[in-house]
Every structure is written in structure tokens, then in C-alpha cells.
Amino acid sequence: MSAINNQNKIILSVINATNGMLLHTFNSIPNEIISLQYDIFNNKLFVHTETNDENLTQIVEIDTNNGNFKQILGQISGAKPTDISSYCPICRKYFLVMFENDHFMYAAVNTSDGGGISWRVPLNFSPLNIRFTYKKF
Template sequence: MKIIVILIITLIITSVNAAQQNPSNVLYGLFSDSDETHVYYGLLDLNTSQFDIFSSLNINDVGNPKNLKYSVVPLTYDPNNDLVYMAAPDNNRKTILSVINATTGNLLSTFKTISNTIISLQYDIFQKQFFAHIETNFENGTLIGEIDTNNGNIKEI
């Protein structure tokens, strides 16, 4: 059975922002289908059920969401800079943290500085800080660390 994954682990905050700018009911997000080489960034118009793809991102650049250990793609939105952060492992299971322009879907940068699996991502809009929930090398151990958006390194634990 072909797995058609629609990764609408999408940007609720983005859709609220888009709804304020455009009264139609649209949901922005990352989508994946049976194409094994790309994930797509675009919108789903909830009124017409039509997809509008803005860009395709190569999984060699942003990681392959189908290689995830957990069923949810770590994804968060920074409304201050209109950025999407996504984490997915590459084909060698090394985590790639991607920075994507939320309006155009263009890949701005990637970081391969976090060696362990990222479980989830969170952007604090008030303190303007970016956090990741990350597995550790200890059995059943995890940590929450602040991520430096300039270089992708963990700043604080």
C-alpha cells in the first residue's frame, strides 16, 4: 500500500496570519506524497479542497519526513520573521534543521548541528526564542534546549 502522507502538521499560526490577510479559508503547510525525492510547501484551500504548491524542497536538502522515528514532523512557525522551522532526518538518519520562508516556501538555510533526534520544535513569540525537544544518548532521556537561530547549535539546557 502506498503511503500518501499529507503533512498538515501545518502552521496554525500561519493560517491565522493568512486568514487575516486573505479572507478565504486556507491552510499553509508541508505536504508529501508518493514522490520519494521532494516535500512540497504550499496551501490547501479549504473551500475548494485544492492544493496550491509554492515550492518543492529536495529531501536531500531538508531531510525526509518518511524517515522520522515519530509520526509527527517537528515543525514550528516564527511569526516575527515569517519563518518555518522543520526537522527531519536525512537518508543517513542525521537530523537536518531547515529554515523556510513561510510566504514563498523557499529554503533559506539548513543546519546539521544536532546529532540526536528532534521530537518537537517550539517558537516562543514573546521572548523570541526557539526551542527543541531532543532525545539524549541516555535511555528514555530527553532534553529541551534553546536553539541558536544563527548556527543551529543548542544554546542552553
């Protein structure tokens, strides 16, 4: 979970989903966190952040031992972030929706093999959310 502390700084709290126990709180997150996704199979935490640079979004792996950025997996410039995102632990991609050039854009970022943008496609509609069902896997 991300939040703003009393000093107006972004903090990241890692909470055990099975028992609700607070595991860590990190004060070292430099950018605004748009969304968080956790890979349950590989025990990795990913964040979708907006940097201080205008319209520069990053997908970053967070080191859960110290809260620092471990690896920038993908950067998208010139697009405004939305809070619509999802993660597939099977294909190991972070999916996100952004607003670019008067339309929504759907993108996938690799979280394995050094990262990188897999694809970006424009959408001709305004999405409400992303949801995956794993029944087909």
C-alpha cells in the first residue's frame, strides 16, 4: 500500500495479505505511485510510478528488503497515467492503461528478461478496469 506521510513524502507499506501484519514500511520511494502489483510466484513487487518529469511513467521492480528501486523495467513518455492496471504472474507482464494524444492506450511491460515494453495499442473506448481470469491457463 502506498500513502503520503506527515512530511508529504510517499511511503510504501508491505502488508502480509493472509494475516494483515505489517511487514515493512519504506520512506524511500521518490515518485508518485499510481499502482502496485505483486508476483505471488516469484515474490516480486512492481510499481507503476509517475516521475517528476512531465508525463514520464515507469514500471519498476521494488527491492522488498530496503524499498529502493531495483530495476526500471519500462518507461513510457508523453502519456498520462491512469490507475487501471493488472499483472499476470503466468506471462510475467504488467498491463496498464494510459491516456495519450486524446485517446486511451493499453500497454504491456515485461517483468522478466530485463524488462521492456512488449506492446502498446490505442483503444477506441474509455476502459473501466482490467481483470484477468486464469481458468484458461
